[in-house]
Amino acid sequence: MNKRIIPALMASALATSAMAQSSVTLYGVIDEGFDYTNNVSGSKVYELQSGFAQGSRWGLKGTEDLGGGLRAVFQLENGFNLNNGRLGQGGLMFGRQAYVGLTSDSFGTVTLGRQYDSVVDYLGPVTANGNWAGYLFSHPYDSDNTDNTFRVNNTVKYTSPLFGGLQFGGTYSFSNDSGFANNRQYSAGGTYTVGGLVLAAAYLQANSPSATAGGAINNGGDENFVANALRVFGAGASYTFGLANVGFAYTNSYVRRPVSSGYVGAITPASGTLSSLRFQNFEVNGKYQFTPAFYVGAMYVYTRTDFNSSGGQLNPIYQSVGLMGDYLLSKRTDVYVQGVYQHVGGDRTGTVLDVAYIPGADGVSSGGNQVVVRVALRHKF
Template identity: 70%
Template sequence: MKRIITAAVLATLGASAYAQNSVTLYGVIDEGFNFTNNVGGKKVYEMADGFVQGSRWGLKGSEDLGGGLKAVFQLENGFNLNNGALRQGSREFGRQAYVGLASDKFGTVTLGRQYDSMVDYVAQTTANGNWAGYLFSHPYDNDNTDNSFRVDNTVKYASPSFAGLQFGGTYSFSNATNFAANRQYSFGGQYANGGLLVAAAYLQANNPGAGSGGAISSTGDSNFPAALLRILGAGVNYTFGPATVGFAYTNSYMKQPTGTEYVSGSILPAVGTLSSLRFQNFELNGKYQISPALFVGAMYTYTRASFNATSGSAHPNYQQVGLMADYNLSKRTDVYVQGGYQHVGGGKTGTALDLAYVPGADDASSNRSQLVTRVALRHKF
């Protein structure tokens, strides 16, 4: 009898300990058909994945350490559904890879490859960072609100909520003898109360894209390799009934940029040196939940660029409109249609920046306008 009682107690304790730990397998598959009216002067019909959400699978979990403290981790892989290839520079866990400690009272500290504060706080006030995805990003995703890059070698802190106020920040090591070369730091915060959300953030990176071992890697990450990258932004969303409206402003500055991974044409002037490039983005967005299964959304962005080179300066502007409808077939499966149109006006730089390029298009247009439409199926597990 004693043996039976002992075995029962041990089994109960084991079950209790197991219940305090968790590991979750999850994923998203987003696949569809795109039509682009002008890519280098030609129409393009293509299958493309990962627009509203990048196709992924991942593992996340926690272990209760007692006293309101737990160990946490997340490993997230990004992949191309059309050919099975790895995304994010062919990394096994290119989307996220971190481990850390989370406290109910003091907040969470995590270590590894993670998102910066612009993504954590400001992106949620934009259409692309909230409900619409890649196609609605600001030109060249210049402010990283659509996660063009993650930050490696990163220590991140996220506070608990204090009556709706949260804040946090990141610091990413260069992992090099030159301590400041290709390092990154960011900080931000948000306030949420009822239907109101207000958020702001700042990011600075020294020599982003300088090599593969620093904070912002040259392997599948850096959107604008440069001597210096600074991004600041703020946004507000307000939800009333079935409707949500939002406004976001971001300002991205690159000192001595050497290129961009988005288009095949050079952003460097034909004569002279590009000393700086700045994008100021003004976005209005709205979403209306027609029924529990159906929503429609719209976005308008005006972007003013400042192109400063030894050969002269120019100020092109980009106007972009996006429309979307999404219908849920079930709790985990939906279909959606999207359209994105961009027109470039203002002064000409004499570079690829003068050509329209809707984020997600196969390449830049041959002129100053471009249209991309998409119909897709998304499944979550």
């Protein structure tokens, strides 16, 4: 009897030890709702849409303790469309994230693979769309990537440990091309937290984004612009006091020799050539937690655009207003309602940029105004 019991106890102890040293977690989000758009090429559109407040996804993440405060980490995350079961991010199996790396309590984390850039990591969380509201609340054409329109491939990322309230990091994404800078990316950013105040800043540079299929930004998969260069910098702050949170963010996105937008297609002037676009986004947002189960949030974004062509500079102006209410049915399931209005004014460019388009709408408006309303159910597991 003892000969049988002792080996069994030893095996149980070894299994317990192994479980304590490593773990793998399966998780996901399912976000599905009904959208109404008042003007898509002059018509009303009613549709079911997946993944707006959060992209629908499932993933695996894990750690293994290597001793001495060092751990191996990995994450594989798949985006999908709940309506038809198709893969997201241009049909990539793990298009949201796919990386492996090492993390140390003392020295920080280094990861390798397809990942988020520093704008998404540090600046996005002080915007409404990058924090609690999601897709519909994006800045025009998500020109600054605060809503994570694109991830970056072939990426080495460093994330520091916390130093008091300070954390910082950066990414470098290889072009994987004989032209070293052809579709590469690099970024840096940081946040400082003290009490209820969060300060954030980030910078991103992408050379020839979406120019190649194997580079930093995937062409035809997830992109905000196909261009010669994309440069984004910005800063923001949020402050939480009691049940309320208010935030402000400024971003400046420069697009050199843009060819097209991943949202609205070709950007071709009626005459002359387009040399560059610059989007300056000024956002204020706020959220109030009325009860532990219910909050209401709002945002306003003013966007000034510099449209630089051989014919001179023009300045389209975009104004976007959003309102959202969210109610928890349980710890994992909630229902939410969102509405966004956009108005386009200022100079007319003779391109698709002259008409309103809210990211997430079925298509561009026939004029300078557009409204999208969404009612949705979200479940997390």
